[in-house]
Amino acid sequence: MDRQNFIKNSSILTLGLSFSKLYSPLLMKDENVGTNWAGNLAYSAKNIVFPKTIDELQKEVLKINNGKALGSRHSFNNVADTQTTLISTSYLDKIISIDTKQSLVWIEPGIKYGTLGIYLDSKGFALHNLASLPHISVAGACATATHGSGDGNGNLSTAVQALEIMKADGTIIKLNKNDPEFYGAVVNLGALGIVTKMALSIQPSFQVTQEVFENLPMSQLEQNFDAIYKAGYSVSMFTHWIDKNITQVWVKKRVDAKPTPKVKNFFGATAATTNLHPIKVNSPINCTDQMGVPGPWYDRLPHFKMGFTPSNGAELQSEFFVPRQHAYKAIMAVESLHKIIYPSLYVTEIRSIAADNFWLSPAYQQDMIAIHFTWKPETDKVMKILPMIEEKLKPFNYRPHWGKLFTIAPSALQSRYPKFKNFLAMAKKMDPQGKWKNNFLNRNIYG
Ligand SMILES: Cc1cc2nc3c(=O)[nH]c(=O)nc-3n(C[C@H](O)[C@H](O)[C@H](O)COP(=O)(O)OP(=O)(O)OC[C@H]3O[C@@H](n4cnc5c(N)ncnc54)[C@H](O)[C@@H]3O)c2cc1C
Known part of the structure; x- marks a missing residue:
């Protein structure tokens, strides 16, 4: 199958969209919207924005009624898609600081593990584990519980010790391990808001x-x-x-x-x-x-x-x-x-x-x-x-x-998570108007 047909066919399947809707003039797109990394999903967003600072991010968040954070586009399904505005974190990719006392690195969400790894190692530090590839953004990976391997290694999100999330109203909520909601907020599927800052646990380089x-x-x-x-x-x-x-x-x-x-x-x-x-x-x-x-x-x-x-x-x-x-x-x-x-x-x-x-x-x-x-x-x-x-x-x-x-089926999926209802309640509380809802969340979380 050629690449164009691959994108077209798998988009229809994974999004459950009809062919005509996919090509409807109502869905005229900004050409930067593009596809996911693998090319099996053409994002259905109308436009994409690339804030470079947290202030710019806040302005974009306040402008829209609906949208979705986009990391490095490595997911294979529509978890990161939206029919409205994609908010790319690709320029929100700074390393903010290393806190040697608490063994933490503070980062912006869009940084890729590959970039972070080289920097941390140059300062004598390491993360506990990595996925099969270093090309993915930290916030995007943690949002889906991306993992590597190792009997003693939790998935990559287990390095997160604190995080900040911009909610639909543009305000920022700070959570750490002392907050019960922290345990719902780290693996978040982009349902709660846009993660703006994360603290990851570090250890001496090895x-x-x-x-x-x-x-x-x-x-x-x-x-x-x-x-x-x-x-x-x-x-x-x-x-x-x-x-x-x-x-x-x-x-x-x-x-x-x-x-x-x-x-x-x-x-x-x-x-x-x-x-x-x-x-x-x-x-x-x-x-x-x-x-x-x-x-x-x-x-x-x-x-x-x-x-x-x-x-x-x-x-x-x-x-x-x-x-x-x-x-x-x-x-x-x-x-x-x-x-x-x-x-x-x-x-x-x-x-x-x-x-x-x-x-x-x-x-x-x-x-x-x-x-x-x-x-x-x-x-x-x-x-x-x-x-x-x-x-x-x-x-x-x-x-x-x-x-x-x-x-x-969504009901079976939800039944596999003992804390599913807690997550749903938290998502509704943090996003009462459904600004971050997309087809994936409507089906699997809200469905
Ligand atoms: C070649 C390849 C190899 C892979 N290997 C592995 C592997 O070894 N282990 C594994 O577990 N998975 C693996 N994956 C899957 C991949 O790690 C996940 O799909 C991951 O979520 C991709 O991260 P991303 O930055 O591309 O996120 P995206 O796909 O862009 O987004 C994923 C989710 O994160 C949300 N998100 C992104 N940024 C933010 C933010 N700042 N705030 C809130 N939500 C946000 C999005 O809204 C979306 O819900 C692989 C994928 C590919 C293509």
Whole structure:
């Protein structure tokens, strides 16, 4: 499918819009509105604004009746879309200060992890973890509970210690861990207002090595799942769901951790002899260095380097979280669909995420594993496969990634979050006129 058809078709599907509405003159757009990163979603906003200061942001917020904060455009669904005004945070990207006493960095929302990481490391500091790519904005990532991997690592939003949010009336609310509402405000789906400032927890900088092992039989997971994930600070498994084979295991170890011997055989998998891309046919030049070569945390915890295309490029993504104790059964439940999945798949990644206390976090009060799918840009086929995967994962009360493609009914989705009603009440209180409502929130939160 060519790029234009890809955008057109998947926009219609994910937005539930009719073809005529998508091209209605009423929706004449500012040409800067554009698409999301993957190109599967043409934003339906009429215009986009780029405030450079908090004062400019306030003026824009007061001008509009409806709009949506936009980060770095990396979500695959319409969570960041609106039919009115997109408010880009791309120029609100400053590092405000480092508070060494409290081990915090204060930042503006639009800064990307890649930029922040290099700066923090130059000052001797680090964040606890990163996602597979450094190209995403901090506020956009935290709003959807974006995560990396690691048994002891909460998702990226767990670094947030305080934040400030501009509400629909232009006033700013400040929240920190002493406020009960803080736990609803960090993973916020853009429903509460525009995050203007965040304080993230920092620690002394550390080095990480990355080793990759190839071809681990899935049968090893039944007895050794915990041992495999305990082998590093952050561990990811990749599979194409062919021959019950985990094609690659990426083991990221902190250099300051208790040293463990280098092994050639890892639960039946063999140590790679060269750098690899998770989609093996792609060049590893896009990937962070492997082969056990130590490097700074910001250049090892993500799989992909800043300045290069992460993942595949033209693609779709979905991800489902299941409680850690069901890991093996859930993986095998998905495996039973392998014949349906693999023809449309680039690669699956399986990661572990530690429990947290954020009301809308998929890891709310439960250690989770996340089964992720990087799909070929075949929207029609993928949207038919997703309900089958979700049906298989239903017995495990799965929760979908907020920023990727999913089909679960809103009532079922809401029932998976014990604090859902608290979040809804908070959203209604902070945004009584529905300034930040969009199709995604109308369906999944307000629906
Ligand atoms: C190649 C690729 C790899 C990925 N890898 C991972 C991964 O490893 N782990 C993972 O968990 N996810 C991953 N994702 C998904 C991605 O991290 C999430 O979709 C994330 O939300 C994207 O951040 P963004 O800045 O692009 O936000 P956007 O997509 O622009 O927005 C997401 C949400 O954040 C809100 N938002 C943005 N800024 C603000 C603000 N200042 N105030 C309030 N709300 C705001 C928006 O309104 C929207 O609701 C990946 C995506 C891609 C394309």
